Amino acid sequence: MKIITFNQKKTSTIGLEFDELIPDEIFQWEEKDFQKYEIPIGNSRFPLKDYFDVDVVGSAESPSDVKIILNGDLTRIKYIGTKMSTGEIVANSSVDLHCGSEMSGGEITVNGNAESYAGREMTGGILTIKGNTREFCGASYIGDWRGMSGGTIMIHGSAGKQLGECLTGGEIYVKGNCDILAGIHMTKGFIQIDGDVTRWPGGQMQGGNIIINGKLSRLLEGFVDPEIITNPEIEGKQITGKYIKYVGDIARNGKGNLYLDADKNRNFL
Amino acid sequence: MVYEEPITDYDYKVENCTCAFCGCNCDDLVYLVKGGEVKGELKDGVVVSGYVDGGHVVGCRHACRLGASKVMEDMDQRLLVPMIRDEKGNLVETDWDTALDKAAQLIAHAVRPVFYGWSETSIETMHYGLELGELVGAVLDNQATICHGPSLQAVQNAGYPVMTLGETKNRADMVVYTGNNAMNSHPRHLARYSTFPRGYFRKRGRFDRTLVTMDPRYTDTAKMSDIWVGFEQNGDYEFYNAMRAVLRGKKLEKDIISGIPKEDIEDLVESMKQAQFGALFFGLGLTHTLSKQRNIDIAINLIQDLNKFTKWNLIPMRGHFNVNGFNIFMALEQGFPYGVDFARGYPRYMNGETNTIDLLTREEPDVFMVIAADPGAHFPSGANRHLANIPVIQIDIHWGPSTELADIVLPGSFIAVEAAGTSYRMDGVPIYMKKAVSKPKNTRDDEWIVNELLKRVQKIKGIKPEVASK
Numbered sequence: 237m238k239i240i241t242f243n244q245k246k247t248s249t250i251g252l253e254f255d256e257l258i259p260d261e262i263f264q265w266e267e268k269d270f271q272k273y274e275i276p277i278g279n280s281r282f283p284l285k286d287y288f289d290v291d292v293v294g295s296a297e298s299p300s301d302v303k304i305i306l307n308g309d310l311t312r313i314k315y316i317g318t319k320m321s322t323g324e325i326v327a328n329s330s331v332d333l334h335c336g337s338e339m340s341g342g343e344i345t346v347n348g349n350a351e352s353y354a355g356r357e358m359t360g361g362i363l364t365i366k367g368n369t370r371e372f373c374g375a376s377y378i379g380d381w382r383g384m385s386g387g388t389i390m391i392h393g394s395a396g397k398q399l400g401e402c403l404t405g406g407e408i409y410v411k412g413n414c415d416i417l418a419g420i421h422m423t424k425g426f427i428q429i430d431g432d433v434t435r436w437p438g439g440q441m442q443g444g445n446i447i448i449n450g451k452l453s454r455l456l457e458g459f460v461d462p463e464i465i466t467n468p469e470i471e472g473k474q475i476t477g478k479y480i481k482y483v484g485d486i487a488r489n490g491k492g493n494l495y496l497d498a499d500k501n502r503n504f505l
Numbered sequence: 506m507v508y509e510e511p512i513t514d515y516d517y518k519v520e521n522c523t524c525a526f527c528g529c530n531c532d533d534l535v536y537l538v539k540g541g542e543v544k545g546e547l548k549d550g551v552v553v554s555g556y557v558d559g560g561h562v563v564g565c566r567h568a569c570r571l572g573a574s575k576v577m578e579d580m581d582q583r584l585l586v587p588m589i590r591d592e593k594g595n596l597v598e599t600d601w602d603t604a605l606d607k608a609a610q611l612i613a614h615a616v617r618p619v620f621y622g623w624s625e626t627s628i629e630t631m632h633y634g635l636e637l638g639e640l641v642g643a644v645l646d647n648q649a650t651i652c653h654g655p656s657l658q659a660v661q662n663a664g665y666p667v668m669t670l671g672e673t674k675n676r677a678d679m680v681v682y683t684g685n686n687a688m689n690s691h692p693r694h695l696a697r698y699s700t701f702p703r704g705y706f707r708k709r710g711r712f713d714r715t716l717v718t719m720d721p722r723y724t725d726t727a728k729m730s731d732i733w734v735g736f737e738q739n740g741d742y743e744f745y746n747a748m749r750a751v752l753r754g755k756k757l758e759k760d761i762i763s764g765i766p767k768e769d770i771e772d773l774v775e776s777m778k779q780a781q782f783g784a785l786f787f788g789l790g791l792t793h794t795l796s797k798q799r800n801i802d803i804a805i806n807l808i809q810d811l812n813k814f815t816k817w818n819l820i821p822m823r824g825h826f827n828v829n830g831f832n833i834f835m836a837l838e839q840g841f842p843y844g845v846d847f848a849r850g851y852p853r854y855m856n857g858e859t860n861t862i863d864l865l866t867r868e869e870p871d872v873f874m875v876i877a878a879d880p881g882a883h884f885p886s887g888a889n890r891h892l893a894n895i896p897v898i899q900i901d902i903h904w905g906p907s908t909e910l911a912d913i914v915l916p917g918s919f920i921a922v923e924a925a926g927t928s929y930r931m932d933g934v935p936i937y938m939k940k941a942v943s944k945p946k947n948t949r950d951d952e953w954i955v956n957e958l959l960k961r962v963q964k965i966k967g968i969k970p971e972v973a974s975k
Contacts, residue, residue: 249868250617253849278617278869279642279848312867314858333858352857371857378856379661398799417742417799436742439799440806457747457757487749488806 237303238296242288244308250278251332252287255315259302259323259342267292299323317344336363360387368393374408375401400427403444419446422492426471440485441492445470451500459484459494468495480504512564515539519552523938524572525921527691528823528931536941537564560942562922569692576922582903584916586947596914608898608913609961615872618643621861622878624825626951627926631834633955640962642848646861647831648878649843655792656821657832657842658856659801666808668784668818669932675704679780681717685788685822688725699784720790734773737764739795745803748774752810783817823931830929865891874898876951881906900954917951918944
C-alpha cells in the first residue's frame with residue numbers, strides 16, 4: 237500500500253484542478269515527481285510544491301494500492317478523484333466542484349461538504365460525503381440524458397437541487413434533507429432521502445425508485461395510483477415501514493416508483 | 506401622456522435601419538439626421554447608400570420608445586476618449602496607443618481573464634474576441650449568464666422547436682406569452698410580429714388570433730390578452746406538468762394546481778390542441794423562477810406533446826439585440842453557447858464554474874474585460890465587489906456604473922447607428938445592421954479595438970511581431 241499525503245501550504249482563490257492527481261495516474265510517482273509536477277490553475281500551470289507538501293510512504297504495484305490523503309483547506313480544489321477507477325482518496329476538509337465526477341471505481345471520502353456536481357456521471361465506486369452537498373449531485377453533464385449510471389453516493393448531510401438528475405443507475409442515499417426535483421428525468425437507479433424534501437421529486441421520471449422517509453411539501457400531478465404498502469422490497473433491498481407508493485411521472489409516460497413515508501405524509505392520502 | 510410634436514427639423518432620412526435595443530431587431534426604422542455631409546447616394550432627401558458624415562440622429566420613426574431613446578443622441582453620457590485610472594483613482598484621458606498597450610499587457614499576463622458582454626456589439630467583433638480569448642486562455646461569457654442561460658441549457662436537453670417571427674405573423678392563431686411582459690420589454694413584438702399584424706393566413710390580424718398570457722402578475726400584456734393564467738409564483742413547473750398530464754389524458758385529481766382551478770387547465774389545454782398554429786414566447790419569468798432550466802425543459806416538452814395534435818413552436822424572448830448572436834456564434838465555433846472557458850487550451854463549459862457571476866463571487870478572475878455590457882448596473886454586489894478589486898477594461902459607448910469600476914476605458918461605436926455589423930434576432934434570423942452616421946471623432950469601432958488588442962497581445966506573446974495599424 238502506498239499512502240500519498242498532501243499537506244496544504246498555501247491556498248489560492250483560483251481553483252486548483254486535481255483531475256490529473258488520481259491513483260490511476262500517480263501510483264508510481266515518488267516525492268521527486270510531485271516536486272516537478274505543475275498543477276493547472278487558471279490558464280497556467282504552477283508548481284504543486286508551492287501549494288502542497290507531498291509525503292509518499294510505501295509502494296504500489298497498481299493504482300488499487302494507492303491511498304491519497306488531502307489535508308488543509310480544500311474549498312478551492314476542483315475535480316478531486318475525477319475519472320478515477322480504483323484506489324482511495326480521503327479529503328479531510330470541504331471540497332470544491334466535481335468531486336468524484338466520472339469516477340468508475342475506488343472510494344472517495346469527503347470529511348466535510350462537497351460543492352456542486354459531486355459524483356456527476358459516475359459509473360462505479362463509492363463516494364461518501366460526511367457533510368452537505370449542493371446542486372446536481374450524481375447528475376448528467378449539461379444536455380446529456382444519462383447521469384450517474386453506477387456506484388453509490390452516500391451523503392450524511394443534505395443535498396441541493398436536482399439530486400440524481402437523469403439518473404440511469406446506481407444508488408444515492410441522503411441522510412438529511414433535499415431540495416427540489418430530486419431524481420428529475422431519472423430512468424433507473426435508486427434514491428433514498430431520510431430527511432424532508434421541498435418540492436416535486438421525480439419530475440418527468442420514467443423509471444427507477446425514490447424513497448422519501450421525511451416529509452414532502454409538494455407532489456406533482458403526474459404521480460398517480462397511490463397505494464399503501466408495508467415493508468416494501470425495492471431493488472432487492474428490504475425497506476421497513478409503511479409507505480404511500482405512487483407511479484409516475486405520467487406527464488412523460490413514466491413508470492417510476494415514488495415511496496412516501498405514510499405517517500409523515502398523511503396530507504397526500 | 507405628453508404629446509410630442511413630430512420632428513420636422515432634419516436634413517436627411519436613412520431608411521431600413523435596424524434597431525439596436527431588444528431581440529426584436531426591428532429592421533424598418535427610419536433615422537432622421539440633421540447636419541453633416543452624405544458620403545454616398547442621396548435621392549429626395551433619403552440616403553440611398555452610404556452614411557451621413559458628421560450628422561446627428563435627431564429622430565427615429567417606427568421605433569418603440571425604448572428603441573428610439575437608445576438611438577437618439579445622448580452625447581452628454583457618451584464616452585469620447587480613452588481613459589486610464591491614475592494612482593489617485595481618477596480616470597484621466599490618454600491616447601489610444603497608451604490605453605491599448607496597457608490593456609494588452611493586463612490581458613497577456615492574466616491567469617484567469619474573463620471577457621464578458623458581447624451582446625450589444627456585432628458578430629464581427631466577437632470573431633476577434635474569440636481569437637483573443639483562445640490565445641490567452643480566457644473565459645468568454647455573455648449576458649445569457651444572467652438571463653436566458655437556463656433556456657440554452659434546456660435546449661441542449663430537450664431540443665429547440667423554434668419558428669421564425671415571420672411564421673408567427675403569417676400563421677399563428679394562438680399566441681402565448683409566459684413569464685414575460687412583452688408590452689414593456691419588447692413593445693413592438695405584439696404589433697410587428699405576433700398579435701396585431703395581418704398575416705397571409707391571418708387576414709384580420711388581432712381578430713384572427715387568441716392571445717394568452719401565463720404570468721403570476723397581471724401585466725400590461727395580460728391586460729391585452731383574451732386569457733390570463735395567473736399561476737402562483739414559482740409554480741411554473743407544477744403548472745406545466747399538470748398541462749402535460751392532461752395532454753396525456755389524465756384526469757387531474759387536485760382541485761387547484763399552482764393556484765389555477767383544474768377546469769381552467771383542462772380548458773386551456775383543449776384550446777391549445779384546437780389551435781391551427783400556436784406560438785409560445787417565454788421570458789425571464791420562466792427562466793429564473795425556482796426550477797430554472799427545468800421550467801424551459803418542461804415547456805419544450807409540452808410543445809413537443811402539443812405537436813402530436815397540431816403545430817406549436819416557441820421562441821425565447823431575448824433581451825439584448827445580439828445576445829442570441831453571441832450564443833449562436835459560440836455554439837457554431839466552439840460547441841458551447843456561453844460561459845466558455847479556454848483556460849486548459851480547449852473549450853470547456855460548466856454552469857456554476859465557468860460563468861461570470863460564479864467566477865466573480867468565487868473571486869477567481871484577475872483581469873476582467875467588459876465589452877458592450879454594464880455589469881456594474883446588473884451584477885449582484887458580491888460580484889461587483891470583486892470587480893472593484895481587479896483591473897477592469899471597459900469597451901463601451903456610454904458612461905455607466907461599469908465605468909466607475911473600470912481602470913481602462915476604450916470608447917467604442919454604436920452598432921447599427923455609427924458602425925455596421927451582423928446581429929441575430931431572437932428567432933435566430935441574422936440581420937445586417939447598416940451604418941447611418943459617422944462616429945465621434947476620437948472613438949473607434951468595437952471591431953477595430955478588439956482586433957487591435959489581439960494584435961498587441963500576439964506581439965507580447967511573440968506570436969506575430971507586427972502591430973498592423975496605428
